[in-house]
Amino acid sequence: MSDLIAAIATPPIPCAIGILRLSGPGAAAAVDQVFRAFSGRTMTQAPDRALVYGTLLDREGAPIDRVLATISRAPHSYTGEDTAELQCHGAPAVLALGLEALYAAGARPAKPGEFTRRAFLNGKLDLTQAEAVGDLLEAQTDAAVHTAAGQLAGGISRRAEEIYRELVDLSAHFHAVLDYPDEDIDPFRAETLSKALERGENGLSALLDTYERGRFVARGVPCVLAGRTNAGKSSLLNALLGYQRAIVTDIPGTTRDTVEETVRLDGVLLRLIDTAGLREGGDAVERLGMERSRAALDRAALALLVLDGSVPLTPEDKIAMAEAQRAERVLCVVNKADRGTVVDLPALRARYPALCLVSARTGAGLSDLSASVAALFPQPGAGGGLAMLTNARQAQAVTRALDALREAHRGFLAGITPDAALTDVEEAMGALGELTGRTVREDVVDRIFSRFCVGK
Ligand SMILES: Nc1nc2c(ncn2[C@@H]2O[C@H](COP(=O)(O)OP(=O)(O)OP(=O)(O)O)[C@@H](O)[C@H]2O)c(=O)[nH]1
Ligand SMILES: [Mg+2]
Numbered sequence: 001m002s003d004l005i006a007a008i009a010t011p012p013i014p015c016a017i018g019i020l021r022l023s024g025p026g027a028a029a030a031v032d033q034v035f036r037a038f039s040g041r042t043m044t045q046a047p048d049r050a051l052v053y054g055t056l057l058d059r060e061g062a063p064i065d066r067v068l069a070t071i072s073r074a075p076h077s078y079t080g081e082d083t084a085e086l087q088c089h090g091a092p093a094v095l096a097l098g099l100e101a102l103y104a105a106g107a108r109p110a111k112p113g114e115f116t117r118r119a120f121l122n123g124k125l126d127l128t129q130a131e132a133v134g135d136l137l138e139a140q141t142d143a144a145v146h147t148a149a150g151q152l153a154g155g156i157s158r159r160a161e162e163i164y165r166e167l168v169d170l171s172a173h174f175h176a177v178l179d180y181p182d183e184d185i186d187p188f189r190a191e192t193l194s195k196a197l198e199r200g201e202n203g204l205s206a207l208l209d210t211y212e213r214g215r216f217v218a219r220g221v222p223c224v225l226a227g228r229t230n231a232g233k234s235s236l237l238n239a240l241l242g243y244q245r246a247i248v249t250d251i252p253g254t255t256r257d258t259v260e261e262t263v264r265l266d267g268v269l270l271r272l273i274d275t276a277g278l279r280e281g282g283d284a285v286e287r288l289g290m291e292r293s294r295a296a297l298d299r300a301a302l303a304l305l306v307l308d309g310s311v312p313l314t315p316e317d318k319i320a321m322a323e324a325q326r327a328e329r330v331l332c333v334v335n336k337a338d339r340g341t342v343v344d345l346p347a348l349r350a351r352y353p354a355l356c357l358v359s360a361r362t363g364a365g366l367s368d369l370s371a372s373v374a375a376l377f378p379q380p381g382a383g384g385g386l387a388m389l390t391n392a393r394q395a396q397a398v399t400r401a402l403d404a405l406r407e408a409h410r411g412f413l414a415g416i417t418p419d420a421a422l423t424d425v426e427e428a429m430g431a432l433g434e435l436t437g438r439t440v441r442e443d444v445v446d447r448i449f450s451r452f453c454v455g456k
Pocket of ligand 1: 229233235248253255256275335336
């Protein structure tokens with residue numbers, strides 16, 4: 001049995017409108033204790049989802065604001081329960097008094113994400129949709145908004161559900177054949193099983209293929225600025241950010257620790273990591289910094305390899321060029337173009353198909369750099385097949401389902417009995433159930449919703 005929860009759903013700063021939100025049994029009755037409609041009618045009598053104008057009262061019954069109240073009755077609400085909203089002036093003190101009055105009227109404070117959690121428990125959203133709500137709140141680019149919106153609209157759930165249903169049919173049919181040998185049921189054909197498994201595998205691996213892009217869109221591309229000391233890595237970071245984030249000097253070894261900032265380049269969100277310049281020697285601090293540089297490169301989807309193009313390449317550039325290969329992709333950035341370029345550009349172009357000539361000092365070439373990054377990470381547009389996996393939990397569930405189906409298929413082709421293969425099919429169904437939340441452990445649910453803010 002669920003109880004009545006209340007929260008302030010808007011940020012605690014003076015703003016145009018602030019919203020108090022309630023969900024659970026008795027929501028309308030609680031509002032009636034803190035709100036007087038100018039019409040004289042109570043909210044318990046008010047029609048569903050109509051805006052009612054009136055006065056908000058504090059817990060002593062003193063008027064504190066003029067507000068709009070609305071009731072959405074179960075099951076036609078965000079949470080699937082009776083819910084109420086009070087749209088007040090966005091005054092933090094008014095909202096705090098209003099919330100206190102709601103507590104006095106029987107509500108208790110909502111926990112982080114509890115409204116959305118209830119929506120999930122009441123079947124209003126599945127787990128991937130609930131996660132999409134979180135992604136939408138945190139979206140920093142157009143593509144991230146579109147991806148979260150696609151997931152919220154059920155893009156992933158639909159694809160997972162199609163595969164799930166096919167596997168349910170398969171195992172139901174099979175159990176029927178096994179359990180009722182005397183009944184007139186179509187015999188189970190090996191070919192049917194094999195085909196169905198193959199369809200499931202194809203669907204799941206297509207879904208899994210969306211993960212890398214989906215993750216980059218939702219969380220940003222991990223991108224490391226690599227290069228020898230004094231190549232201009234920190235200058236480039238500052239130029240891309242548009243302010244002096246990192247210290248720049250002409251002393252080699254200026255940057256010693258990693259510095260991380262997010263930046264949007266042509267719609268691509270980059271988690272840009274400035275690192276200690278790579279060179280032989282250096283003091284103990286610098287050497288530790290270089291270890292961090294290497295570790296960052298190992299995790300990077302992109303290295304921006306910064307070279308000082310105004311002087312010939314040095315042995316330290318060669319070290320940096322080799323280290324940059326640790327990243328999944330390398331974009332070569334030939335810097336200091338304002339001083340003239342003496343490095344052998346054709347030779348570099350032959351080695352690095354993605355290459356840009358820039359000046360971190362004047363800003364020349366930075367728009368080309370943005371375009372080159374965008375070309376490496378094409379962003380999905382609005383409505384363009386947006387069912388993308390965006391987090392590790394989703395990817396792990398799909399991977400488990402796919403592995404189980406492959407196992408079933410392998411075993412089946414190797415001649416193990418179909419009922420043994422079906423055990424693996426059922427394992428795949430379990431993993432798909434976890435993806436959408438049909439079957440999911442309580443602690444996993446806790447973790448997902450604890451990421452949300454109070455009032456969401
Ligand atoms: N003329 C010119 N000078 C630049 C440019 N970019 C950087 N510099 C200069 O090069 C020197 C080194 O720049 P940094 O950005 O500190 O180089 P870094 O690669 O971060 O160096 P470390 O942190 O020591 O590894 C500074 O004196 C900068 O002003 C550029 O595009 N043109
Ligand atoms: Mg630096």
